[in-house]
Amino acid sequence: MQIPDPVYDINKSYDDNYREGPVFHGRIPATIPNPPPVSFLGIPANSRLGIPAGPLLNSEWIGFYAKMGFDLLVYKTVRTHPHPSYPAPNCLYVSVSGDLTPEVLNTPLIGIPQIEPASMREITITNSFGMPSQDPSVWQKDVELSRSLIGKGQVLIVSVVGTEREGESIAENFTRAAKMAVEAGAMAIEMNFSCPNVKGTEGQIFQDPSAAGSIAQKVRAGIGTNVPLIAKVGYIGSAQAAGELVSAIGPFVDAIAAINTLSATIINPEGRPALPGPGREKSGVCGNGIRTAALGVVSRLSQEVRARKLPVALVAVGGLMTVEDIDLALSSGADFAMSATGAMWDPFLAYHMKQQNLREGLRR
Ligand SMILES: Cc1cc2nc3c(=O)[nH]c(=O)nc-3n(C[C@H](O)[C@H](O)[C@H](O)COP(=O)(O)O)c2cc1C
Structure with missing residues (x-):
């Protein structure tokens, strides 16, 4: 069986996908009731399934996936100022056999624009x-519109990122972005900590517990205690690193989302860089x-959260x-x-999960 093309056209630019919305030629299925509701960080939600920061570029995308039954919807990362996207291609298939780990990723992977995957197992990008x-001024209005497009029991989360700006520290910029998102109607905020650490010489914010802790503390103080706060992190390979991060951010966040992506060098079949530009x-x-790498991180973080008896x-x-x-993740x-x-x-993923929930009396 061949898998249909994705609703996000990977051969088009970010701007075209932003403007043209999801490519979907199917039929929106009837809503499947999924009682009883679960609590997403204190907010009633129809299910435990959502879409992380990424494919939901704007309200068109939020509205589409809300109708497809995904209940936890993260608006793609926004900033306090406009910032252009890299040119297309922004996504490529990568040929992979087996599980990727940071160790395996020491050798380059081959990226190609088109394959015809026969199963979801063949889709690594x-x-x-x-x-x-x-x-x-654009995204705030659009977040407000997104709120009107989601249904009862659906949660709109906005992902924000901060950078050091003239006269503003990274923590202050993160906080301003988070406050703007709350003002616009975000029901929860996600801090994208898988962004470069401007203070450290290399690495990302989540790899620097002290920087991550002070940003989380400032954002929490800025948005108050009524809006759930999530930290999105990348790959963490040891219990010690997981423990240090949980100790630093645990007192300020309601949840940790893991992981972002695994980093790799991507070349084309001729051996040259597959993505254009510096x-x-x-x-x-x-x-x-x-x-496998992602669920390893979740399990490490979960152990550290439990060891500290934190409500995260x-x-x-x-x-x-x-x-x-x-199921495996849960x-x-x-x-x-x-x-x-x-x-x-597979935009029908939530629909299929809820069909099974209904059949088997499951609460996912
Ligand atoms: C098209 C696309 C865009 C993404 N953009 C963001 C982003 O803006 N912010 C972010 O935190 N993660 C972003 N991500 C990462 C995802 O949130 C997620 O962490 C990652 O893709 C792993 O999940 P997956 O294997 O289900 O794709 C993006 C992913 C994709 C595929």
């Missing part, structure tokens, strides 16, 4: 956008190949392509599950 953002030799790998939920993200994968220490690549190729 790389994404490289450069964290684009519309101007706040700074794009390495990019994030997501989809089927990263599931875990959101599993990474390689969840099928209903079975969602039994690996995650409270919630989100699928980006899986939902791009």
Whole structure:
């Protein structure tokens, strides 16, 4: 069986996908009731399944996936100022056999624009956008519109990122972005900590517990205690690193979402960089190949959260392509599950999970 093309056209630019919305020629299925509701960080939600920051570029995308039955909807990362996307291609298929780990990723992977996958297991991709953002005057109005397009029991989360700006620290910029998102109607905020650490010489915010802790503390103080706060992190390979991060951010966040992507060098079949332009030799790998690595991080974080008796939920993200994968995530220490690549190729994922819930009396 061949898998249909994704609703996000990977051969088009971010701007075209932003303007043209999801490509969907099917029929929106009838809503499947999924009682009783679960609590998503204190907000009643129809299910534990959502879409992480990424494919939901604007309200068109939020509205579409809400109708397809995904209940936890993360608006793609926004900033306090406009920022352009890298040019297309922003996503390529990567050829992968077996599970990817950071160790396996020491050798380059081959990226190609087109394959005809025969199953969801063949879909591992790389994404490289450069964290684009519309101007706040555009995204704030659009977040407000998104709120009107989601249904009862659906949660709109906005992902924000901060950078050091003239006269503003990274923590202050993160806080301003979070406050703008709350003002616009975000029901919860996600801080994208898988962005470069401007203070450290290399690495990302989540790899620097002290920086992550002070940003989380400032954002929490800025948005108050009524809006749930989530930290999105990348790959964490040891219990010690997981413990240090949980100790630093645990007092300020309601949840941790893991993981973003695994970083790899992507080349074309001729051996040259597959993504054009400087700074794009390495990019994030997501989809089927990263599931084992992602669930390892969730389980490490979950153990550290439990050891400290912190009220912090875990959101599993990474390689969840099928209903079975969602089950695996929810039994690996995650409270919630989100699928980006899986939902791009299979927008019926939530529908199928809820059909099974109904049949088997499950509460997912
Ligand atoms: C098209 C696309 C765009 C993405 N953009 C963002 C983003 O803006 N912010 C973010 O935190 N993660 C972003 N991600 C990463 C996803 O949130 C997710 O962590 C990653 O793709 C792993 O999940 P998956 O295997 O289900 O795709 C993006 C992923 C994809 C596929």
